[in-house]
Amino acid sequence: MRQARLTVLLTLGMLAFTGNSTAATAPTDAIKYRKAVMSAMAAHTSAFSLINFGRVEHQDHLIAHVDALAALGTQLKVLFPAGTGTGDTDALPLIWQEPEKFGQLVTASEKSTAELRAAVAAGDKAATMKAFKAVGDSCKGCHDRYRKEDD
Amino acid sequence: MAARPGLAAGSRTCVALLLCLVASAVAAASAEQLARGRYLVHAGGCISCHTADRDGAIPLAGGRRLETPFGIFYAPNLTPDRKTGIGGWSDTDFSAALRHGRAPDGSPYYPVFPYPAYAGISDADVAAMAAWLRSIPPVHNPVPAHELPWYLRSRWLMLGWNLLFFDPQPFQADPARDKDWNRGAYLVRHLGHCGECHTPRNLFGARDDSRELAGNAAGPDGGKVPGIRQDREQGLGRWTLDDMLLFLELGMLPNGDFAGSSMSAVIDDNTSQLTGDDRRAIAVYLQSLAPLDSP
Numbered sequence: 001m002r003q004a005r006l007t008v009l010l011t012l013g014m015l016a017f018t019g020n021s022t023a024a025t026a027p028t029d030a031i032k033y034r035k036a037v038m039s040a041m042a043a044h045t046s047a048f049s050l051i052n053f054g055r056v057e058h059q060d061h062l063i064a065h066v067d068a069l070a071a072l073g074t075q076l077k078v079l080f081p082a083g084t085g086t087g088d089t090d091a092l093p094l095i096w097q098e099p100e101k102f103g104q105l106v107t108a109s110e111k112s113t114a115e116l117r118a119a120v121a122a123g124d125k126a127a128t129m130k131a132f133k134a135v136g137d138s139c140k141g142c143h144d145r146y147r148k149e150d151d
Numbered sequence: 152m153a154a155r156p157g158l159a160a161g162s163r164t165c166v167a168l169l170l171c172l173v174a175s176a177v178a179a180a181s182a183e184q185l186a187r188g189r190y191l192v193h194a195g196g197c198i199s200c201h202t203a204d205r206d207g208a209i210p211l212a213g214g215r216r217l218e219t220p221f222g223i224f225y226a227p228n229l230t231p232d233r234k235t236g237i238g239g240w241s242d243t244d245f246s247a248a249l250r251h252g253r254a255p256d257g258s259p260y261y262p263v264f265p266y267p268a269y270a271g272i273s274d275a276d277v278a279a280m281a282a283w284l285r286s287i288p289p290v291h292n293p294v295p296a297h298e299l300p301w302y303l304r305s306r307w308l309m310l311g312w313n314l315l316f317f318d319p320q321p322f323q324a325d326p327a328r329d330k331d332w333n334r335g336a337y338l339v340r341h342l343g344h345c346g347e348c349h350t351p352r353n354l355f356g357a358r359d360d361s362r363e364l365a366g367n368a369a370g371p372d373g374g375k376v377p378g379i380r381q382d383r384e385q386g387l388g389r390w391t392l393d394d395m396l397l398f399l400e401l402g403m404l405p406n407g408d409f410a411g412s413s414m415s416a417v418i419d420d421n422t423s424q425l426t427g428d429d430r431r432a433i434a435v436y437l438q439s440l441a442p443l444d445s446p
Contacts, residue, residue: 149414
């Protein structure tokens with residue numbers, strides 16, 4: 001009986017401990033996660049463009065890539081928590097100095113990705129082309145302002 | 152007698168008609184020249200440097216801050232404002248500035264201005280660029296003085312630099328290569344002056360053309376600039392022609408990432424504005440550059 005109680009207590013303690021550690025993500029891991037999501041977005045963009053510009057077939061895959069882009073795009077705004085501007089990152093301090101402007105640009109990129117998704121879903125090639133350029137411009141716009149280019 | 156007024160009126164009409172014809176011919180030629188000039192100013196990358204790096208900056212009105220190993224330079228105002236821009240410059244002034252790095256008063260510019268590359272721009276292209284720059288609205292925008300160490304403050308020192316490192320040569324097409332390659336060479340080496348960032352520089356800030364376009368560890372704004380020869384690691388060896396075309400048009404790298412920083416301005420103001428043929432010419436030329444560091 002006593003042993004059972006101890007087990008329960010220990011389990012609760014461990015749960016509490018695990019809970020604590022997820023609440024305080026290490027900045028290094030937050031940066032790692034941000035990079036992983038960014039790379040995933042890049043990979044979908046690359047795959048999308050290979051189809052979009054007729055270099056491979058798989059027209060039917062287009063929607064999967066743009067769905068993924070749109071879903072990942074909505075995560076961007078929570079990927080830059082305070083304290084993740086130093087260490088192994090190319091993110092510039094300006095992100096945390098002008099959160100409003102940064103938020104506007106992220107929202108604009110979500111919007112352009114949603115438009116791309118709609119164009120693909122409608123099977124409208126000309127609109128897809130145009131929307132893809134707009135998505136690219138929104139990526140470029142943020143990288144230009146908020147990312148250190150070193151290589 | 153009765154015939155004279157008629158004759159006179161007839162010849163007046165003739166003269167007027169002739170004048171109209173001449174005037175419209177001149178106007179037509181210059182509209183074409185202006186369009187060409189506008190295109191060339193974009194292809195020459197003038198806008199990326201001569202526009203301040205802030206929201207709402209007026210294109211070509213100057214003020215962009217360039218941090219270099221030699222000090223901080225502020226790009227001048229290229230609008231035709233007489234006080235703060237290049238208003239009142241003759242074609243000769245413009246050509247001397249662009250291709251010889253000389254201000255209208257004869258003083259030399261610092262080679263942060265890419266006149267060593269621009270030296271190969273053709274006469275017709277220089278004239279068209281000057282004509283278009285003259286046609287844009289003048290903007291009064293005084294630009295700060297360069298912030299340089301004391302030993303570099305005299306522009307006249309650059310006469311020595313020119314003597315050592317500047318050998319202006321007109322562009323010579325290579326008859327053994329095709330039209331695309333030659334057009335690409337002109338755009339990459341002269342008008343587009345890619346080597347000003349992508350080629351490393353020596354101790355005196357002169358391009359080391361033995362490593363042309365092989366990458367530059369100390370680029371503008373302190374960044375590392377990648378090589379764009381056919382090296383597989385430090386260059387474009389793994390890129391296809393289509394990869395290059397997409398990058399020059401949209402700024403997308405083959406891995407789906409988008410360029411930022413200095414290159415994003417080059418894409419926005421220069422390469423994305425080019426015709427598809429000119430982008431292709433650039434790619435064809437770059438693909439012909441043998442790797443330097445990897446077999």
